[in-house]
Amino acid sequence: MAKMNLEQLRKLREDKKQDLTRREVEGKEIQVIVGMGTCGIAAGAKRTFDAIVDAVNAAGLGDQAIIRQTGCMGLCYVEPTVEVVAPGMPTVIYGKMTEGIVKDLVAKHLVGKKLLDDHIFDRPAADIMKK
Amino acid sequence: MAYKNFILVCAGTGCESSKAIEIYDSLIREAEAQGVKNDVQVVKTGCFGFCEKGPIVKVMPSESFYVEVKPEDAKEIIAEQVVKGREVKRLLYKKDEKTADTVKIEDIEFYQKQFRVVLRNCGVINPENIDEYIARDGYSGLERALFKMKPADVVSELKASGLRGRGGAGFPTWLKWDLTIKAPGEVKYVVCNADEGDPGAYMNRSTIEGDPHSLIEAMTICGYTIGASTGYIYIRAEYPLAIERLKIAIKQAKEYGLLGPKILGSDFSFDLDIRLGAGAFVCGEETALLQSLEGKRGMPMPKPPFPAVQGLWKKPTVINNVETFVNVAVIMTKGADWYSKIGTEKSKGTKTFALTGKIANSGLVEVPMGTKLRDIIFDIGGGIKGGRKFKGVQTGGPSGGIITAESLDEPITYESLTALGSMMGSGGMIIMDEDDCVVDIAKFYMAFCVDESCGKCAPCRIGTSQMHDLLEKITTGNGTEDDLLKLEKIGKAMTKASLCMLGGSAANPTLSTIKHFREEYLEHIRDHKCRSGKCKDLVVYSIDPVKCIGCGLCARKCPVPCIAGEKKQAHVIDRSRCVKCGECFKACKFGAVVKN
Numbered sequence: 001m002a003k004m005n006l007e008q009l010r011k012l013r014e015d016k017k018q019d020l021t022r023r024e025v026e027g028k029e030i031q032v033i034v035g036m037g038t039c040g041i042a043a044g045a046k047r048t049f050d051a052i053v054d055a056v057n058a059a060g061l062g063d064q065a066i067i068r069q070t071g072c073m074g075l076c077y078v079e080p081t082v083e084v085v086a087p088g089m090p091t092v093i094y095g096k097m098t099e100g101i102v103k104d105l106v107a108k109h110l111v112g113k114k115l116l117d118d119h120i121f122d123r124p125a126a127d128i129m130k131k
Numbered sequence: 132m133a134y135k136n137f138i139l140v141c142a143g144t145g146c147e148s149s150k151a152i153e154i155y156d157s158l159i160r161e162a163e164a165q166g167v168k169n170d171v172q173v174v175k176t177g178c179f180g181f182c183e184k185g186p187i188v189k190v191m192p193s194e195s196f197y198v199e200v201k202p203e204d205a206k207e208i209i210a211e212q213v214v215k216g217r218e219v220k221r222l223l224y225k226k227d228e229k230t231a232d233t234v235k236i237e238d239i240e241f242y243q244k245q246f247r248v249v250l251r252n253c254g255v256i257n258p259e260n261i262d263e264y265i266a267r268d269g270y271s272g273l274e275r276a277l278f279k280m281k282p283a284d285v286v287s288e289l290k291a292s293g294l295r296g297r298g299g300a301g302f303p304t305w306l307k308w309d310l311t312i313k314a315p316g317e318v319k320y321v322v323c324n325a326d327e328g329d330p331g332a333y334m335n336r337s338t339i340e341g342d343p344h345s346l347i348e349a350m351t352i353c354g355y356t357i358g359a360s361t362g363y364i365y366i367r368a369e370y371p372l373a374i375e376r377l378k379i380a381i382k383q384a385k386e387y388g389l390l391g392p393k394i395l396g397s398d399f400s401f402d403l404d405i406r407l408g409a410g411a412f413v414c415g416e417e418t419a420l421l422q423s424l425e426g427k428r429g430m431p432m433p434k435p436p437f438p439a440v441q442g443l444w445k446k447p448t449v450i451n452n453v454e455t456f457v458n459v460a461v462i463m464t465k466g467a468d469w470y471s472k473i474g475t476e477k478s479k480g481t482k483t484f485a486l487t488g489k490i491a492n493s494g495l496v497e498v499p500m501g502t503k504l505r506d507i508i509f510d511i512g513g514g515i516k517g518g519r520k521f522k523g524v525q526t527g528g529p530s531g532g533i534i535t536a537e538s539l540d541e542p543i544t545y546e547s548l549t550a551l552g553s554m555m556g557s558g559g560m561i562i563m564d565e566d567d568c569v570v571d572i573a574k575f576y577m578a579f580c581v582d583e584s585c586g587k588c589a590p591c592r593i594g595t596s597q598m599h600d601l602l603e604k605i606t607t608g609n610g611t612e613d614d615l616l617k618l619e620k621i622g623k624a625m626t627k628a629s630l631c632m633l634g635g636s637a638a639n640p641t642l643s644t645i646k647h648f649r650e651e652y653l654e655h656i657r658d659h660k661c662r663s664g665k666c667k668d669l670v671v672y673s674i675d676p677v678k679c680i681g682c683g684l685c686a687r688k689c690p691v692p693c694i695a696g697e698k699k700q701a702h703v704i705d706r707s708r709c710v711k712c713g714e715c716f717k718a719c720k721f722g723a724v725v726k727n
Binding site for chain 1: 245263388494568
């Protein structure tokens, strides 16, 4: 992307805003977002991230899912945290998602369309940018 | 087979103790009884952070938020919500009990007690993708400043917002910027203090890691306002991930023309660079930071002249910390009117805190100013780990003081914290329980200050090590009551005579613990006793021969080993060789090992 002027910035913002409201990103319906702040990484988020990529591919969902990273959500006591957006399922944040549980997450949530017990946490505050 | 509904039952410690498991079981039973078990999944979740109204049950996808649910309500929830697809109105959270208006979750503004302004993008956007920041109104504050406002308008906007500096004593941000504008000189600088050095504080690190563009946007706005074309972010080298993400963000901003020459086609040019600090605590002090930035040894300079007049390379400089800058980005995006409604009369906006120590839910929190400490520790933080008793909370790191149980209902503002002998400082909150020794903690912070004192001024260089020696004397059982008076005397002298705030506030942890826990200091001095057992020199372990059954577990756990005894006979500790590790005390299942 070349340097922008004001109009170009405004257009880009509108385009990207629409992307956010659309459910799929880059044509993919499933989004798995891993918290990768220092706290998350220290708790094993990098291994979790890799394990998710492997498990999603193994489940044959590789072409439908996008796996992304984000910063710290504030739930340091249950790191690593993973947010899952999938069609037909409520969007939830899972805590304590160490690499060992990832297979379960993919098998249950993405394939079986069931939520995982004892791992769901809530976003700590409402989003001020939504209004 | 896909479920139509998901019922989330909060099984955090708060709700669990108020029958969450019974509710969970009843919901499953009812779903089966009413023949809808294939339409609904019931799950247990972690804490929703709204424990005072617990137990909480949330139904998705309708987002129905039920509070104070009882096990008997399960039948109705299943019958109405799952079978008929209607909400159970009487259980919905009501904003105001009188009007009985029910609200959806997203409308319950403060239902979770936290309010995320600085951290609004953390955990939401990909910090390495500028487009996601832009999509959330990123760089619209800069756009507004550059094309709709004169520098003086930005200052007025900040003044109307009521923003005060987040790193220290709360100097009004607009005034700092205004003084820099008015200072004579062609060349001016913008500097960000990202040298977060307090033990237990990591708010700035997480903010940069999660949302680096907010900082870049705000510093650019500052550059435009004060007429600077260069800015520096002074960040500690111990934050490699934050540095990496900042570098990526700066590169992206430059590619988009949001940094560099003629930003967005305007006449304003601004560039940012990163400078790494080597981890000296004193470099968090602004004049020492500027010295270090110039490539000199980081040592504070007397003020005045203030950096606003003579800062980096003797040029007028705005120096703010990360959180202050990020607030500016939000104020410029959402407006001063919106911002000034948050917080109290004199302390506007929010404050981020890092909750650590003996707290159940450690983490990064952000609350409106004026929130009570009790709400932060017991509602958001879930209380003390393991149900132990709260003793105090250390705020502001080695520069702050301990705040005790009696002040838990004090609303957090700049003024209230100062009055309590603490300070807003950076925002680390270290929670202590009854197992922590206040003298030991005071000694820990003093040792930190001895290490980190730059040595330039005598009150701090000599004072910190003298105070540390006295604290050491007390914790080893050699202290006198006279030492306590000496501590107070030296502490007060250091507070008044030190060159910078490192020495000026180094005595705070000691003075405030003496003030609140004088009795505990006296126990160490008079009775040679440490009630928490943290001061090892004052602890003696022995075995009660009546209670001891001679199982030998303590002897096997002893690392020395210094516990002897025949099988099925009472054991004995050889005190001359005991290292007081406490392993035997922890191991004994019969309470036969005695600590006193």
